[in-house]
Amino acid sequence: DAKTTQPNSMESNEEEPVHLPCNHSTISGTDYIHWYRQLPSQGPEYVIHGLTSNVNNRMASLAIAEDRKSSTLILHRATLRDAAVYYCISSDTSGTYKYIFGTGTRLKVLA
Amino acid sequence: EAQVTQNPRYLITVTGKKLTVTCSQNMNHEYMSWYRQDPGLGLRQIYYSMNVEVTDKGDVPEGYKVSRKEKRNFPLILESPSPNQTSLYFCASSLLYGASSYEQYFGPGTRLTVT
Numbered sequence: 001d002a003k004t005t006q007p008n009s010m011e012s013n014e015e016e017p018v019h020l021p022c023n024h025s026t027i028s029g030t031d032y033i034h035w036y037r038q039l040p041s042q043g044p045e046y047v048i049h050g051l052t053s054n055v056n057n058r059m060a061s062l063a064i065a066e067d068r069k070s071s072t073l074i075l076h077r078a079t080l081r082d083a084a085v086y087y088c089i090s091s092d093t094s095g096t097y098k099y100i101f102g103t104g105t106r107l108k109v110l111a
Numbered sequence: 112e113a114q115v116t117q118n119p120r121y122l123i124t125v126t127g128k129k130l131t132v133t134c135s136q137n138m139n140h141e142y143m144s145w146y147r148q149d150p151g152l153g154l155r156q157i158y159y160s161m162n163v164e165v166t167d168k169g170d171v172p173e174g175y176k177v178s179r180k181e182k183r184n185f186p187l188i189l190e191s192p193s194p195n196q197t198s199l200y201f202c203a204s205s206l207l208y209g210a211s212s213y214e215q216y217f218g219p220g221t222r223l224t225v226t
Contacts, residue, residue, distance in 0.1 A: 036215075043201050043217030044154065087154070097161055097208045098169050099144070099215070101154035 004088045009106040012078045020073040020105055022088030027068055032091045035062065035073045037084040038104070044087065047073065083109045113138045115218035117202050123224045124192060132187045132221050134202030142208040143185040144169070144215070145177065147198040154201070160185055161208060192225045199223075 005023045012018040024033060034049040048055055048062045050071070055062040061074040075082055085104040091097075115136045124130055136143065144159040146169075156169030160179040174196055176188040185204075189196060200221045206213040 034214075043203075043220050044215075045217065046214035049214065091208065097142070097159060097167065098156055099159075100156070100170065101146070103151065103153035 003100060004090055004102045006086075006088055006102055006105045008103070009108065011108045011110060012075075013110050014080060015077050018075040018078045018082070018107065018109075020075075020086050020088075020107065021070065022072070023070045024088070024090050025069045027090055029068075033062070033064060033068075033071050034089045034091060034099075035060070036087045036089065036101075037082075038087070039081075039084045047086070078107075078109045080109050080111060083107055113216070115202055115204055115216050117200075117218040117221050119221060120219065121222050123226065125226055126193055127191050130189050130192060130223075132189075132200060132202075132223070134185045134187065134218060135183050136185075136204040136216070137183065138204065138206070138216065139182065140204035140206050140216075141182070142206070142213075142215075143179065143202065143204045145175070145185070145187045146201045146203065147171065147196075148201065148220075149198050157187070157200075159208075192223075194225050197223060197225050 032051050035047040036044040037047050038044045048060050050062045063072045085106050087101050087104040089101050118133045141162045145157040146154045148154050155171045157175050158177040160166045166177050202218040203215040205215040
């Protein structure tokens with residue numbers, strides 16, 4: 001099973017960019033990389049996903065390393081509402097259809 | 112409104128008393144899944160379903176059952192709950208699971224306490 005590792009916590013100042021790293025060294029060629037976030041007292045919500053090339057959407061950008069063993073979620077200007085736990089996960093398309101969440105990175109945004 | 116609903120939202124029960132947590136989605140999604148969330152352990156997948164009558168184990172299936180008789184519903188069944196199943200449970204659905212890996216929509220969660 002593809003496994004991801006992330007730092008337990010990070011801090012950022014409001015209005016500054018945030019780079020949240022994720023290692024997925026066991027990822028296979030067909031596994032997608034997904035990012036979700038969980039705001040306090042809510043279920044997780046989708047942020048972004050990608051396979052090989054960098055991806056952008058209205059919430060964030062995803063930068064994927066050339067060897068695909070790591071990726072970085074980029075929040076361009078952190079706001080207080082971005083304080084959440086961010087999960088990097090990999091989907092296994094090679095046989096099982098499981099999602100494996102790690103313990104995530106708790107992002108604290110300082111005013 | 113597109114959504115995943117779970118019921119009940121909160122449940123306190125006793126050891127051994129069978130219970131069912133319902134999950135329903137109105138988006139015609141094929142893939143549905145149950146997760147449990149415990150402090151320090153993150154989210155762990157219990158069971159998932161690729162489509163009607165197709166279910167499979169996730170990483171922590173022991174003590175749980177599921178069924179998928181209709182596309183929109185995916186109930187989680189605890190035949191004989193034990194205190195170690197005290198947790199926060201989330202149901203999720205997505206259009207498909209495959210090479211394009213669509214986003215999952217999560218329900219609001221069910222907080223279960225087994226005494």
